[in-house]
Amino acid sequence: MHTALENVPSSMTGPTANSLLNLSTGLERQSAQNKAVVVGLYGVPGSGKTFLLSQLKQSLGSEHFAFYEGSEMIATLVPGGLDAFHGLEEPEKQRWRGIAIENIGKECANNRQVAVVAGHFMFWSEKEAECAVHTANDLLIYTHILYLDVPPQLVSQRRLDDTIRRRPTTSVDHLLKWQQAEKTQLRDLCRRHGILYTLVPSHLTPLTKILTLLHDFRHHTEEYNLSQAEKRLDEVLNAGQGQLETVLVMDADKTLAAEDTGALFWKRLSRSLQAMPEEFPLKSLFSSPLGYSYAAFRQATLLYEETANDQEFDDIAQDVASAVTMYPEFVSLLQVAGKQEHIGAVIISCGLRRVWEKVLEREGLSETVKVIGGGRIADGFVVTAAVKAALVARLQDKHQLYVWAFGDSPLDLPMLGKAEEAIVVVGEERTRSKTMDMALKYAIDNDGFQARQAVLPHHASPRLDTTRLPLVQLTGQEFVDSILRRRSRDASIRVLHATEKSAAKLLMTRMRDANVAGPLLREAHQKAGWYLATELLADVIGTEEYSIPHVQGHDTKGYRLSHERQTLIVALMRGGEPMALGVNDVFPLATFVHAKEPDEMLHHLQGRSNIVLVDSVVNSGKTVVQFVQYIRSLHPTIRIVVVTGVAQAESISIIERALPRERRLSLIALRLSANKFTGKGTTDTGNRLFNTTHLP
Template sequence: MPDPTADHQLNESTAPETRSASNDKAVVVGLYGVPGSGKTFLLNQLKPELGQEHFTFYEGSEMIAAVVPGGLDAFQKLEEHEKMPWRQLAIDTIGKECADSGRVAVVTGHFMFWSEEEEAGRPVYTQNDLNTFTHILYLDAPAEVVAQRRLDDTERSRPSTSVAHIYKWQRAEEVQLRRLCSHHGILFSRVFPHPTLLSKVSTLLRDFRHHTEKYNLSHAESRLDEALVTSEGQLETVLVMDADKTLAAEDTGALFWKMVSNSRRSGDEECTLKTLFSSPLGYSYTAFRQAALLYEETADDEEFDALCQDVASAVTMHPEFVSLLQLVAEQEHIGVVVVSCGLRRVWDKVLEREGLSKAVKVIGGGRIADGFVVTAAVKAALVSRLRDVHQMYVWAFGDSVLDLDMLAKADQAIVVVGEEQTRSKAIDAPLMNAIDNNGLRAHQTLLPSNASPLGDTTKLPLIQLTEHAFVDSVLCRRSRHAGLQVLHATDRNAAKLLMTPTRDSTVAGPNLRKAHHRVGWYLATEFLADVIGVEEYPIPHVQGHHTSGYRLFHEQQTLIVALMRGGEAMAFGVNDAFPLANFIHASRPDDITLHHLRGQLTVVLVDSVVNSGKTVVQFVQHVRNLHATIRIVVVASVVQAQSVSGGSLAQALARHAKLSLVALRLSDNKFTGRGSTDTGNRLFNTTHLP
């Protein structure tokens, strides 16, 4: 359809913005629709349904009347260009009131006016609307109903308009609103007159009120915790798997929309997701939330479930995965979680058909009722939670760019490579970059087995899911309570910035000590707070009342030990983050006495560099001999990677429980500093000493 409002205003309003709907601003929901669609009627129904505590309701024309001297009559007498500032003031006023009150605003408004004799509609939206609205609901009443309402409306004088013109008007508004919303981070959904309309819109508005990226992750993490609760205390290993094009060759999202298109004899829906994810929203949180709204407006619950059943019937899981999962299902110490950016309901049905629904839990979205959407960041966060909070050994399987961060967080990463003509090519360059520059270690498996390998097989070695050695490595027992828990920031940009002055040969003495101090504070706030936990306590608020603050869990029962002399500067940084903790210096293990440990719950051993780990082992063993159950956390700037992946440090500490190591980065460099390259000498300007 040609754009009926191809004017400069539309062109000026389509510059991409990066903000996410409802993440960093007041929630303002536009209720749009052509005149006669029932916006005012719906708004008046919503007021008693939702109440005034968390929501506030505005009739757009009434707000304009309130801000224009002389009211609506005066406004209507103005020239079109004179009306624009008042429209902007009206929406700005709503946005400010909403921000000040913390309530969600629901605002009726018009997108364009279009009389039948005009060739194109006259847009009446403003750039301020696009900057203020976080969501837009479009009330898409049947054109026949709208035409009849306009004829029956005795309170307003409206020109007679044909059904065909109203339909064309509605479609033009929808097309342009979808495009504008995708360029401005606004979530858009059509809603339809139906006996359940009030319930549907109320549910959406309640969801819009609280759903942010942080809320989204919290719900996904809760779903993960629920999936593990029945096996808590038994699991040691978890397999985390992407679904579409990983467990099966099919893309269930594409199949869903193709079936929608076929059932309605229309080609409009077939590329809906492709259009969405190729828009400026990309694969953001907002984009996946928009996808959920697309599914909401496409089908009611019953029809959606039927479509998911049809899609599931068209999916064939790779037999290699079926046999692996059947084998894993027999193991009490191994769990499986499918984490899908696609439709949870489809994969529930696929796994149920294969007899795997009890053993394999699906974490995914697709509908507002699911409570969350799965993004690349969510996938990575769930793997991190499995490792760092639940202390599981994690295998991750994926096929796309959306899986890369998840693969990087796992203990073992498997890239599933499909047939060349159907697999995604977008992963090729980012995957190799992650391997070459970001330390990713992964294997690839070919499904089907005659598929061509991806990239250099020396960098991305081949494995088969059915080979004996691979299956044994998955099924082997691992005690999640023993050994070394390692958390590090190697691949993070923060680590790259913090480590630069520590490696710069021109930085020494006080400046180097300041750099190490910053590293200590960062590791304390970024990792130690998660390893040990935080607790809530009352603090006086700047506005005069009391509120909640947070500090390290049992901070006063935490002992920070600076391993001399290289660890002192970092230890002071840790102490800055946890000012209530005890602090001592130790040049050798027996500098720590039972007196120091009495009444303590956690010991934090801080050193600058861990090479072979010999010194750390001695300190840990000494502390453990004095106190068998105290938590020990080793904090270091640099740790030699081999020492914690199977070297002397890992072996010597394998039997110690409640032991964690936190590092700024893991290094493959086995170099040990001496003289001018020794960290301690550089810290205190003693590099000239022998």
């Protein structure tokens, strides 16, 4: 059997931060190429399984689907048929039941067909104890379960009217108890074994709806899901004018507004239903072994499908949208962004697309802000944390866009980590995600995650501290200007140099003096590294406050490099070592390593926020390109800064051409040189530094 999930209440507690960031659960079994889609039709005897199976067979044909009565498969396998089977002891019956479903799974996998199997979960005579007839193989082979949820009164009447099968008389009360037991146990087993499960009131549900479900089950895998989400993203972007440079990517619930629309939806629905199995079905769903997996979000979609038809869903979505109040700061920001041809905005939400479309329409933002989300089978996909991150990567890689991401919960962290600019939205303590602090701390300390935080409303307390997560004002002019800034789609390497500064002229004099070599030259390079770190590098990376003891006996503010402990200084061997030591003198908490080849950094890159590559000279830029490409293969968005004594001016354009997508690379040089001279032997900087000028 199989299961799936949807809209995530960000306030609920659940898995640890680590498990939320590692969203591969092992439950996504239906993606395996050798795994057949096997759909079970369950329900108490008299629910109409055989009749529905016949209808489906007529409508779907036999090219892509195969239809089975479980009892008929058993009859073909057991010597002596069903009569012999009924005479067996229960353990032997269970063995044959397991063999039957295993054969169905193998047959359909070989034929590349979807199996639809009418079966039984339990038998329960009125005067006896229930007898479970599902097997361990059922739990391994079924991928989906459709439970025919027919009123017990109707089931009872059908049993009485059945002229083909002899059925024992069973009271309506007992049929109800039987159904409730099956539904409760099936739901639990399906969630524990990754089987998608939904109730189908077949007496009310049009056959076309069930056919739609089966076609969806046939195609839908995690890979297909992502392809559909990517297709939707491309449609959104292609509908524009093709002039975009920057995109704002936003989560919805608890990010754009304080409300959780999933919780509001189920509250509204509970008022219109006579009975609900629980107040918030999604809470128990996401607390189940499915966690926040693709299967979990798929299961959530099925929950929405089984509780409301399309019109009812839309009506409730309207009610929910009317109860949502967007933060004024976001409304203002999106209004400003919407007036710019080079800026786009898209909501990528694990929640309900229709609700947020209605909210945007009310705010007058529906023309400039589009929604990628789910909630219905017709949407074609669900949004998971992994999908959010993949869509950000697609914006960057395929569409060459600069991405600002906004989110509030651990499910947003993969997306935030991919974006060039990450803003954590922090609500009031009583409504904000309870697991986000732990997840943020882990991401910052271990993954080199960098972000800023926007506190909404402004009087709410910030997360962690404002050193690790600096504050931003969404409507502040400086912040708005940084979003509106024009950005080339080509590489944009930030270059800073001190060529004309008096201090640089003094430092470079000893470095260029042919009479200075060995220890004296190394000392000059180390001083140049100290100067560049103090004068330029600190501005590029930024500084953070920390407490230091004052000489007068009280504490006062001190400053160090932002994320200094997570900074890696790489001395490119061998010419870069003296200057790198000077950089390390200014930032003593940073890690210092030597590297001649890029892969020598491998074991030092984990958990870094800043990488500082130091070389004495950048001639052709070839070494810089090799190191940056290697780092980017492991860390797509980490900040990289190259520090050098001399950079040939032409090398800048060479680096930009070789790294066409690079936007988080800076180069700091003591001086830029138009001289294309490359030293050899006595003029090679490395040889001069270490008195090896006798080498070629």
